[in-house]
Amino acid sequence: MATFKVADASEYIAITGWGIDDVKLAKKAWVWIGQQCKKFDITPVNYEFEVHAMSSEKLPFVLPAVFTIGPKISDDDSKASLLLYAKLIAPHDKNSSHVRELVKGVIEGETRVLAASMTMEEIFQGTKSFKQAVFENVQLELKQFGLYIYNANVKQLVDVPGQEYFSYLGQKTQQGAMxxxxxxxxxxxxxxxxxxKEREGTTLQKAAEVDSQTKVFKVRQEAIGIKEQAKVEAEVKVFENEREAVVAAAKAELATKKAAWDRQIKVAEVEAAKAVAIREAELQMEVERKNALRQTEKLKAEQLSKATVQYDTQVQDSNAALYSRQKAAEAKLYEQQRAAEARKAQADAQFFEQKLAEDAKLYAKQKEAESLAMVGKAKAEYVSSMLQALGGNYNALRDYLMIDGGLYQEMARINAGAVSGMQPKISIWSNGGADGGSASNVSESGASTGVGALQQVAGVYKMLPPLLSTVHEQTGMLPPAWMGALPKDGDAN
Structure with a gap:
């Protein structure tokens, strides 16, 4: 079983017993079986004493005092002070003779010790300091009991019966004062x-002196006034000139900042427009590249490379024009704002234009290299697809590329041009007909029509070996296997 205990506003509960090592203090708590609790009041109590003490001159006196003492609950050390109070003072009634004698013994002991070290005059003249010293010493002793002095009131010192020191001292003071x-x-x-009498004479002297000084002061003040007026007018004029200079400088600075802001706005607008155009061109280039990759089988690599080169050229031209206009505008604005620094601004602008031109050239070279790499990649994909379509036959691919590239026509054109002014090696061959005519001669007899056609075909086949030999001699290239082989040395043409 347990009981819930609650203390009043000026009380605390001290709990001991089961589960508690020493003493537990609380305002409210459950008290279990095996535990004991006791409420104790923490209200301060007034203790009134008449302390009999003696000064260092062996003069006795009575010190009436009233001390307000109780447990301390106003700082971080309050728990420790309350715990000491609960252990040492709370078991007794705070108005009991035991507690009163304890407090009285501490106060009387400290007061007597302190009074014995001071003269009567020091005690009487320094009542405030004496009271403070008594307060501090008594508090130091009461702290070990968990008590705190809330107030200490030391009354006027009085004589011990049979001793009239303070009375005589008062009479002496009174007679001296009278x-x-x-x-x-x-x-x-x-x-x-x-x-x-002195005042009357002094009044007449001062009046005459004041009259003479007034006249001199009046003339002097008039001169000073004229001088100060001229000085003020000059200072006002100087101040007005300075203010006009400050205003002019502020206006010039404001105009400079406005011009700089306008320039930044215009440059930002141009850069934004050009960025959009560049992005559109990049997207268009991506579309063209995808179309070129999809149509590699239709030989569109060359068109893609041309479009890429044209796009790069347009981008470079646009960038160069943009930077040129930007630098021209900056040079013009800077020349208007800083006429004294015109040469330096012009030199900086020229240097920057040269740098932009070099950057543009470098960018063009980079784009040209990228386009060449893209063309090479497209051609490689094209050759790979053609080789795959021909079943991996390299010779057939080579022949197709030679025919498609117009190699034989170019050879004929070059040979025809080389004849002029030269002695080329010319091979002449025939089909070997009986009559020495060409392979195109056909018999007019109706009965021999089939034989004539066969003769024409045979003539064509007889023309191939000399033709292949001529190509080999002039170009060093061998015919494909499906067209036949070159005649060996010693064979008839």
Whole structure:
């Protein structure tokens, strides 16, 4: 079983027993079987004493005092102070003789020790410091009991019965004050009579002196006024000139900033427009490249390369024109704003234009190399597809490329051009007919029509070996296997 205990606002609960090592303090808690609790009041109590002490001159006196003392609950050390209070003071009634004697013994002991180290005059003249010293020493001793001095009021020092030190000291002070008052009154009357006469003479002297000084001061002030007026007018003029200069400088700076902002806006607009155009061109180039890759079997690689080169050229021209216009505008604006630095600005503009031209050339070379690489890649894909279509027959691919590229026509053209002014090697052959005519001669007899056709075919086949030999001699190329072989040395043409 357990009981829930709650303390009042000015109380605490001290719990001991099962589950608690020492003492547990709380405002509310459950008290279980095997535990004990006790409520204790933390309200401060007033203790009033009359401390009998003696000064260093062996003069006794009585020190009436009132101390307000209780447990400390106002800082981080309050738990420790409350724990000490709960262990040492709370078991007793705070108004009991035990607690009162404890507090009285501490206060009387510290007060007597402190009074024994001071003279009566020091105690009487320094009541405030004496009170503070008593307060600090007593608090240091009460702290070990968990007590705290909330207030300490030391009353006026009084004589011990049979001793009249303070009474005589008061009478002495009173008589001294009365005698001093009489002397002060007589001296004040004398000073009043003498002072009245001195004041009259001084008044007349001061009046004459003030009149003369007033006239001199008036003339001097008029001169100073004229001088100050001229000085102020000059300062005003200088200030106006300075303000006009500041305003002119501010306007010039504002115009410079506006011009710079306008230039940045225009450059940004041009760059944005050109960026859109460049992006459109890049997308168009991508479309063209995809079409070229899809139509490699139709030999569109050359058209793709031409489109790529044309696109790169247009992009470079656009960039060069953009940079030229931008630098021309910057040079013009900078010349208007900084006339004194015109030469330097012009030199910088020329240097930047040369750098842009070099960058444009470098970019053109890079794009040209990229286009050549793309053309080579397209041709490689084209040759690979043709070789695959011909079943991997390299000789057939070579013959097709020679025929498609017009190699034989070019050979004929070159040979015809080389005849002029030269002695070329010319081979003449015939079909070997009986009558020495060409292979195209055909008998007119109707009965021999079939035989004539066979003779024409035979004539064509007889013409091939000399033709292949001539090509081999002039170009060094061998005929394909399906067209036949060259005649061996010693064979008849």
């Amino acid at each position: 005698n001093q008052a009489k002397v002060d009154v007589a001296e004040a009357r004398m000073k009043g009579a003498v002072g009245a």
